[in-house]
Amino acid sequence: MYNTIIIGAGPAGMAAALYLERSGLSCLIIDKDAPGGEMLKTDKIENYLGFDNINGADLALKMFKQIKETGVTYVYGKVTGIRKESKFTVTTETDSYQSDHVIIATGKINNKLGLDNEDKVKGISYCAVCDGSFYKNKIVGIVGAGNAAFTEALYLSSLAKQVYIINRSERIRADKIYQTKIKNKENIIYLANAIVTRINEQDNVLTSVIINDKEVLKLDGLFLAIGGKPQVDFINGLEEENGYLLVNEKMETNIKGLYAIGDVIKKDYYQIGTAINDGIVAALSIKEGEI
Numbered sequence: 001m002y003n004t005i006i007i008g009a010g011p012a013g014m015a016a017a018l019y020l021e022r023s024g025l026s027c028l029i030i031d032k033d034a035p036g037g038e039m040l041k042t043d044k045i046e047n048y049l050g051f052d053n054i055n056g057a058d059l060a061l062k063m064f065k066q067i068k069e070t071g072v073t074y075v076y077g078k079v080t081g082i083r084k085e086s087k088f089t090v091t092t093e094t095d096s097y098q099s100d101h102v103i104i105a106t107g108k109i110n111n112k113l114g115l116d117n118e119d120k121v122k123g124i125s126y127c128a129v130c131d132g133s134f135y136k137n138k139i140v141g142i143v144g145a146g147n148a149a150f151t152e153a154l155y156l157s158s159l160a161k162q163v164y165i166i167n168r169s170e171r172i173r174a175d176k177i178y179q180t181k182i183k184n185k186e187n188i189i190y191l192a193n194a195i196v197t198r199i200n201e202q203d204n205v206l207t208s209v210i211i212n213d214k215e216v217l218k219l220d221g222l223f224l225a226i227g228g229k230p231q232v233d234f235i236n237g238l239e240e241e242n243g244y245l246l247v248n249e250k251m252e253t254n255i256k257g258l259y260a261i262g263d264v265i266k267k268d269y270y271q272i273g274t275a276i277n278d279g280i281v282a283a284l285s286i287k288e289g290e291i
C-alpha cells in the first residue's frame with residue numbers, strides 16, 4: 001500500500017517521485033522499460049540547465065540514482081489497468097498494487113513516416129527546440145502542416161539557412177496567425193502535395209530526401225511534426241483532446257486522486273524541463289492535500 005503510484009519513470013515521473021518521497025509520502029514508480037523514458041533516445045542534451053552537454057542515458061541514470069537514494073521503490077512492469085474503488089488498484093501483467101493517488105507519466109510515442117531506414121539515419125528529429133541549434137546555417141525540412149510543424153518551422157527559420165515545410169496534401173491545419181508568419185519569412189519554402197518517399201544517407205547520415213518518388217531535396221536535417229500517440233491505453237473515461245489527457249493547474253484529471261504529467265498531457269511545450277515541472281506540481285499538490 002503506497003500513498004502514490006507513479007506510472008512511467010521518465011523525467012516527469014522521476015521528478016514527482018523525488019518530491020513525494022522527500023515530503024514523507026511513500027511512492028512506487030513502475031516502468032515497462034529501463035528508467036529514463038525519451039531521454040534514453042537522445043545522445044546529446046544541451047538545453048537541460050546545469051549540463052552544457054550531457055548524454056540522455058547519463059542524465060537518466062543520474063536522475064534514477066537520485067530517486068533510488070531518496071528511498072523511492074521502483075518496479076519493472078507494464079501497467080495494464082487502473083481501477084478505483086476506495087483506493088486505486090494498479091495492475092501490471094504480473095502484479096497489482098494499491099495506493100491513495102495515481103500519477104500517469106507514460107509519455108507519448110511520436111508518429112513516424114514509416115520508411116525503412118528512418119530509425120537508423122542520423123539527422124532525423126522530433127523536436128526543433130531540442131535539436132534546432134545543431135542546424136545553424138544549414139538546410140532543414142519539416143514534415144507536417146499543423147501548429148506544431150508551423151511553429152517549429154518558425155523556430156528553425158531563426159537558426160537554419162533554409163527551411164522547407166513538407167506537407168503531404170494541400171490541407172493546412174495550422175492557425176492563420178502561423179500561416180501569415182510563415183509567408184513573411186524569406187527563408188521558409190512551403191511545399192504542398194509533397195510526400196517524403198525515401199531518405200537518402202551517406203555513412204548513416206541524412207543527405208537528402210526524395211519527394212513523390214522523383215524530386216531530390218538536399219537536406220542536413222529532417223524534423224517530423226506529424227503528431228504523436230499518448231500512451232494511455234490502460235485506462236478509459238479520462239477527459240482528453242486527440243488522446244492527450246486534460247488536467248487542471250494542479251495536474252489533476254477528471255478522476256479525483258488521479259493525476260497526469262509530462263508528455264501524456266495536452267500542453268504547449270514538450271521538454272524535459274516542462275515534464276519535471278509537471279511532476280513537481282503534481283507531487284506538491286498531493287502533499288498539500290495530505291497536510
Ligand SMILES: Cc1cc2nc3c(=O)[nH]c(=O)nc-3n(C[C@H](O)[C@H](O)[C@H](O)COP(=O)(O)OP(=O)(O)OC[C@H]3O[C@@H](n4cnc5c(N)ncnc54)[C@H](O)[C@@H]3O)c2cc1C
Nearest residue numbers: 008010011012032037038079106107130262263270271272
Ligand atoms: C529523440 C528525442 C530527443 C529529445 N531531446 C530533448 C532535448 O534535447 N531536450 C529536452 O528538453 N527534451 C528533449 N526531448 C523531449 C523529452 O525527452 C520529453 O519531453 C520527456 O522525456 C517527456 O518526459 P515524460 O516523463 O513525460 O515521458 P517519457 O520520457 O516518454 O517517459 C515515459 C515513460 O513511461 C513508460 N511507460 C509508458 N507506458 C507504460 C506502461 N503502460 N506501463 C509502465 N510504464 C510505461 C515508458 O517506458 C517511459 O519510460 C526529446 C525527445 C525525443 C524523442
